Amino acid sequence: MQAEARLPVTLLTGFLGAGKTTLLNRLLRQEDMQGTAVLVNEFGEIGLDHLLVEALEEEAVLLQAGCLCCTIRGDLAQALEGIARRVRDGQALRRVVIETTGLADPLPILQTLMADAATARNFVLDGVVTVVDAVNGLATLERQSEAVRQAAVADRLLVSKADLAAPEGMALLLARLRAVNPVVTPRLIDASPIAITGLDPAAAPQREAVLRDWMAAAGTPEGGGAHHHHHGAHHHHGHDPNRHDARIHAFALSFDAPLPWEGLATWLEMLTATRGDAVLRVKGILDLEGQDRPVAIHGVQSVWHAPTLLPAWPAGMPRRSTLVFISRDLPRAVIEDGIAAFCAAARS
Numbered sequence: 001m002q003a004e005a006r007l008p009v010t011l012l013t014g015f016l017g018a019g020k021t022t023l024l025n026r027l028l029r030q031e032d033m034q035g036t037a038v039l040v041n042e043f044g045e046i047g048l049d050h051l052l053v054e055a056l057e058e059e060a061v062l063l064q065a066g067c068l069c070c071t072i073r074g075d076l077a078q079a080l081e082g083i084a085r086r087v088r089d090g091q092a093l094r095r096v097v098i099e100t101t102g103l104a105d106p107l108p109i110l111q112t113l114m115a116d117a118a119t120a121r122n123f124v125l126d127g128v129v130t131v132v133d134a135v136n137g138l139a140t141l142e143r144q145s146e147a148v149r150q151a152a153v154a155d156r157l158l159v160s161k162a163d164l165a166a167p168e169g170m171a172l173l174l175a176r177l178r179a180v181n182p183v184v185t186p187r188l189i190d191a192s193p194i195a196i197t198g199l200d201p202a203a204a205p206q207r208e209a210v211l212r213d214w215m216a217a218a219g220t221p222e223g224g225g226a227h228h229h230h231h232g233a234h235h236h237h238g239h240d241p242n243r244h245d246a247r248i249h250a251f252a253l254s255f256d257a258p259l260p261w262e263g264l265a266t267w268l269e270m271l272t273a274t275r276g277d278a279v280l281r282v283k284g285i286l287d288l289e290g291q292d293r294p295v296a297i298h299g300v301q302s303v304w305h306a307p308t309l310l311p312a313w314p315a316g317m318p319r320r321s322t323l324v325f326i327s328r329d330l331p332r333a334v335i336e337d338g339i340a341a342f343c344a345a346a347r348s
């Protein structure tokens with residue numbers, strides 16, 4: 001397959017019973033989801049979920065034997081290879097959705113998509129969609145670190161069961177989600193059409209709206225945006241929205257002055273090589289010295305995508321770099337200081 005013919009892959013995740021299968025069944029009836037191959041998996045011998053995925057007999061592939069996230073990364077790569085083969089044989093598949101079990105840690109799945117060479121030749125991660133249950137979601141986020149990870153790495157957060165939730169509970173849940181993932185605005189699943197594709201500006205460079213969302217989120221106090229000025233000083237606006245979250249922190253940093261790629265890349269590689277366990281995910285849109293166009297970068301733990309040159313900056317918005325970090329037990333100051341030091345060294 002040509003690079004531009006790589007099939008976009010959406011990872012659909014969310015805690016047990018959040019409403020993933022319900023959402024998927026609905027999505028697969030939408031016109032824009034025609035030609036979707038679905039990979040599902042369940043614990044145990046008999047996967048029930050595939051029976052619930054309607055109208056897909058030909059295309060659904062069931063991954064059995066345990067949890068997708070920990071035991072069968074090889075099987076995932078193999079299942080994807082099967083899909084690639086069917087595309088080569090002429091089947092009109094346009095995208096893949098992987099529905100994880102409710103207990104899955106999404107990171108190993110993202111790593112397989114990005115790091116397995118054969119997989120990365122044929123597929124490109126389009127985004128992580130996380131379903132959060134309006135009734136149980138808040139309690140689950142308090143108790144289950146997998147649920148926090150699922151929400152933190154989401155490119156789209158969809159709240160299910162709004163019909164069952166009390167308004168106060170909903171407000172608390174939305175605030176909590178905002179703290180866990182400041183760059184994504186949660187959306188309620190309602191009667192209107194739901195878009196789960198085109199979430200990644202690197203996978204879909206024309207998706208200017210995604211870029212705008214990111215840049216806007218990083219600039220707001222809720223977005224955790226510390227704003228960095230030319231002289232290197234920075235200010236924290238408002239309170240730290242992650243203060244109640246002891247371990248996993250998501251935050252966005254923004255930089256007005258163009259960054260030196262050499263210094264930034266060296267530091268990011270060092271950080272993820274030595275603290276890959278602590279850096280769960282990094283996403284960035286960068287304004288680099290000597291480069292007129294935005295550059296998108298992506299990392300999952302110590303695995304990095306090749307940087308992607310995007311066509312243009314969104315019109316009418318100031319150019320600036322935005323870096324989103326999802327980290328565990330790694331103080332924000334370590335990241336801020338590291339970037340400052342390595343960029344200063346590269347400029348001197």
Ligand SMILES: Nc1nc2c(ncn2[C@@H]2O[C@H](COP(=O)(O)OP(=O)(O)OP(=O)(O)O)[C@@H](O)[C@H]2O)c(=O)[nH]1
Pocket residue numbers: 014015016017018019020021022023049101102160161162163164189
């Ligand atoms: N009232 C209401 N019920 C919902 C909604 N979404 C899902 N449900 C119900 O919630 C239950 C769980 O939904 P599923 O779609 O099976 O959830 P899941 O995330 O796939 O579950 P697992 O695969 O077990 O992790 C089902 O009984 C659904 O009918 C919703 O928006 N409103």
